[in-house]
Amino acid sequence: MLLSYCVVNTNGREHLLACLDAIRRTHPGGIDHEVLVLDNASDDGSADAVRELHPEARVIARELRTGKAENDTELLREAGGRYCLLLNEDSELQPAATAALLAALDEDPGAAAAGAQLLSPDGSPKACAWRLPGVGTALAGALFLHRWVTVQSRGSATRAVGWVQSSAMLVRRDAAAEVGYLDPEFFVYSDETDFCKRLGDAGWRVLYVPAARAVHHDQLSTDPVARTRRTVEFHRNRDLYMRKHHSRLAAALVRGLTAWFYAVRAGLAPLLGGDSARWYLLHARQALRPERGEGIREAAAAYNASRE
Numbered sequence: 001m002l003l004s005y006c007v008v009n010t011n012g013r014e015h016l017l018a019c020l021d022a023i024r025r026t027h028p029g030g031i032d033h034e035v036l037v038l039d040n041a042s043d044d045g046s047a048d049a050v051r052e053l054h055p056e057a058r059v060i061a062r063e064l065r066t067g068k069a070e071n072d073t074e075l076l077r078e079a080g081g082r083y084c085l086l087l088n089e090d091s092e093l094q095p096a097a098t099a100a101l102l103a104a105l106d107e108d109p110g111a112a113a114a115g116a117q118l119l120s121p122d123g124s125p126k127a128c129a130w131r132l133p134g135v136g137t138a139l140a141g142a143l144f145l146h147r148w149v150t151v152q153s154r155g156s157a158t159r160a161v162g163w164v165q166s167s168a169m170l171v172r173r174d175a176a177a178e179v180g181y182l183d184p185e186f187f188v189y190s191d192e193t194d195f196c197k198r199l200g201d202a203g204w205r206v207l208y209v210p211a212a213r214a215v216h217h218d219q220l221s222t223d224p225v226a227r228t229r230r231t232v233e234f235h236r237n238r239d240l241y242m243r244k245h246h247s248r249l250a251a252a253l254v255r256g257l258t259a260w261f262y263a264v265r266a267g268l269a270p271l272l273g274g275d276s277a278r279w280y281l282l283h284a285r286q287a288l289r290p291e292r293g294e295g296i297r298e299a300a301a302a303y304n305a306s307r308e
Helices: 013-026 046-053 068-078 097-107 135-142 173-178 191-201 224-245 248-272 277-288 296-307
Strands: 003-009 033-039 057-061 083-088 091-093 111-119 159-161 168-172 205-216
Touching (some): 003 013, 013 033, 013 046, 013 083, 068 173, 083 097, 083 173, 097 205, 191 224, 224 248, 224 277
Parallel strands (some): 003 083, 033 057, 111 205
Antiparallel strands (some): 111 168, 159 205
């Protein structure tokens, strides 16, 4: 089999159904494929809806919630395709996206992963490919040069990049197995960064493919508790990445530079608009002390305890 579509879902029933509709609508003809859906202990009827409306999909229904890296790894292990297209439930492939990703990996035997250009629901492109994190990228952020120095999702040609977002990422399954799949220590956030880093260390390339496009709805709750948990998890896993792949000094420098960026942004918030100064200060505090607070991992643990 050539291709396995691998979708992870957590309580995203309507987005999930739209994702599967898009797969059905855009899949290139003549390519043998399968559709795998891992439902991460949803309580909104997602699994039953897929079984009813998309009987072609194989549903793996978890009883307890686990992290994104662990879920993607299970799908990669279960998949039968030479290539696996990892998708979030809130991603919708656009026409010819799958064909463009497959062509990119077929044409470059040294590439292990290829990421699509992600779009906002209004069709505007999102940043979705970057240089790998380090002191240099943190310094660029502190100097407000991140958009020009670190973001690599630009241009109209396929190019090698540091890492791509896993919301719509085609993976060569043998390469994923070679590096041990995704690291479950990254519950969510930085999991694909670490994965792409380890692929690169093993001699593989990671590609950004602008001809492949996918709408990413990025279903983020505005609830302040949920947003705080996401912020905690984001900085916790960013620091984990730095400590795993860089020195303790480099990790400390990145914490300081990142906190500086958010502190300055907090001071500019009244002039620039957007999120409040309070929110940027929360980011600054978490960047400095990523071990503090409760994140998405703890929320999942609490949910699991309530189910047992």
